Amino acid sequence: MKISILGAGSWGTAIAIHLNRLGHQITLWMRNKNQFKEIVSTRHNRKYLDADIPQEIFITTDLEEAAENSSIVVIAVPSHAVREISKKLKDVIDKKAIVVNLAKGIETSTLKRMSEVIKEYLSNDVVVLSGPSHAEEVVKQIPTACVLASDDIKTCEAVQDAFMDENFRLYINKDVVGVELGGALKNIIALGAGISDGLGFGDNTKAALMTRGLAEITRLGVALGSDPLTFLGLAGVGDLIVTCTSMLSRNRKAGILIGKGKSLEEALKEIGMVVEGVNTTKSAYKLSQIHKIEMPITKEIYSILFEGKNPYEAVYSLMTRDKKHELHGI
Ligand SMILES: NC(=O)C1=CN([C@@H]2O[C@H](COP(=O)(O)OP(=O)(O)OC[C@H]3O[C@@H](n4cnc5c(N)ncnc54)[C@H](O)[C@@H]3O)[C@@H](O)[C@H]2O)C=CC1
Numbered sequence: 110m111k112i113s114i115l116g117a118g119s120w121g122t123a124i125a126i127h128l129n130r131l132g133h134q135i136t137l138w139m140r141n142k143n144q145f146k147e148i149v150s151t152r153h154n155r156k157y158l159d160a161d162i163p164q165e166i167f168i169t170t171d172l173e174e175a176a177e178n179s180s181i182v183v184i185a186v187p188s189h190a191v192r193e194i195s196k197k198l199k200d201v202i203d204k205k206a207i208v209v210n211l212a213k214g215i216e217t218s219t220l221k222r223m224s225e226v227i228k229e230y231l232s233n234d235v236v237v238l239s240g241p242s243h244a245e246e247v248v249k250q251i252p253t254a255c256v257l258a259s260d261d262i263k264t265c266e267a268v269q270d271a272f273m274d275e276n277f278r279l280y281i282n283k284d285v286v287g288v289e290l291g292g293a294l295k296n297i298i299a300l301g302a303g304i305s306d307g308l309g310f311g312d313n314t315k316a317a318l319m320t321r322g323l324a325e326i327t328r329l330g331v332a333l334g335s336d337p338l339t340f341l342g343l344a345g346v347g348d349l350i351v352t353c354t355s356m357l358s359r360n361r362k363a364g365i366l367i368g369k370g371k372s373l374e375e376a377l378k379e380i381g382m383v384v385e386g387v388n389t390t391k392s393a394y395k396l397s398q399i400h401k402i403e404m405p406i407t408k409e410i411y412s413i414l415f416e417g418k419n420p421y422e423a424v425y426s427l428m429t430r431d432k433k434h435e436l437h438g439i
């Protein structure tokens with residue numbers, strides 16, 4: 110099967126290598142011409158992922174050539190670039206191709222989920238792939254389980270057949286809204302977990318942030334139409350665990366740097382890859398205001414990132430809120 114991967118960052122490159130192992134005909138598209146020259150000559154994506162790129166993977170900067178005759182087109186750019194890519198794809202994608210989105214985010218200007226942005230331009234079936242899946246581990250064939258979501262289960266099954274092997278297990282979930290929100294919103298909590306680590310707090314603090322973080326993610330998710338149980342699945346608690354605890358997480362790493370006193374700009378520069386939680390904090394904060402959902406952790410992360418609040422003061426604000434009942438976790 111011809112599968113095109115759009116975006117040669119860490120996740121796009123890892124998925125391209127994984128799908129090549131499964132015997133598919135893979136085209137990897139990238140925008141950056143300098144990066145293209147380097148990767149074609151070295152077969153290595155030095156900036157984004159420490160892995161050899163097999164010769165059989167065809168690499169191009171021509172989107173039309175990439176999308177042409179592809180049965181599946183995988184969008185693997187950061188969420189802020191999904192609109193631009195979808196717009197460009199409109200004229201070159203086969204109308205029967207399945208679009209698989211890997212980006213985890215909520216557009217800051219429109220507050221739309223990624224599948225909603227894609228569907229503004231494309232009439233193709235769209236499947237969302239989310240869950241705990243650091244590219245660095247997938248490329249090493251470390252056992253990983255993720256989830257696929259789409260309005261059409263048959264389309265999910267086609268992607269499950271094409272993408273799954275003994276090291277990469279894919280479940281199907283009908284709750285597209287919940288799967289997309291789980292994958293996006295956990296990045297805010299991962300920033301918080303990192304900030305807590307950077308401040309020198311302990312495992313108790315992180316466990317509290319993750320649990321209460323899940324509660325507020327679920328509250329917003331339910332208000333936006335998700336099934337609350339989705340947040341107990343791979344795209345919810347699964348991804349929350351990996352992102353808040355792994356040193357591979359760019360969101361957690363950014364949080365650690367901020368907790369240690371670096372500015373947001375310094376942290377982002379040092380990481381040099383996308384830190385989706387920053388934009389998602391903006392989007393979730395706006396959504397919480399529009400829908401009147403209490404999201405105290407998101408509010409404090411927003412204040413740290415965009416209003417210069419001292420992280421210690423943010424923790425103090427969270428710990429001294431009004432007395433509450435736990436109310437079944439949410
Ligand atoms: N890296 C990972 O382990 C995982 C990443 N994701 C998600 O996948 C998405 C992509 O993440 P990564 O590959 O990690 O990011 P990255 O920062 O490693 O790479 C992003 C790539 O997209 C390219 N890019 C940026 N803007 C572009 C544009 N306008 N047009 C075309 N290309 C553009 C960059 O040049 C770079 O090659 C994010 O939403 C992320 O949350 C999801 C699961 C795992």
Ligand SMILES: O=C(CO)COP(=O)(O)O
Nearest residue numbers: 240241242243358359360
């Ligand atoms: O979503 C991810 C893992 O599932 C990647 O997280 P980071 O972007 O924080 O590295």
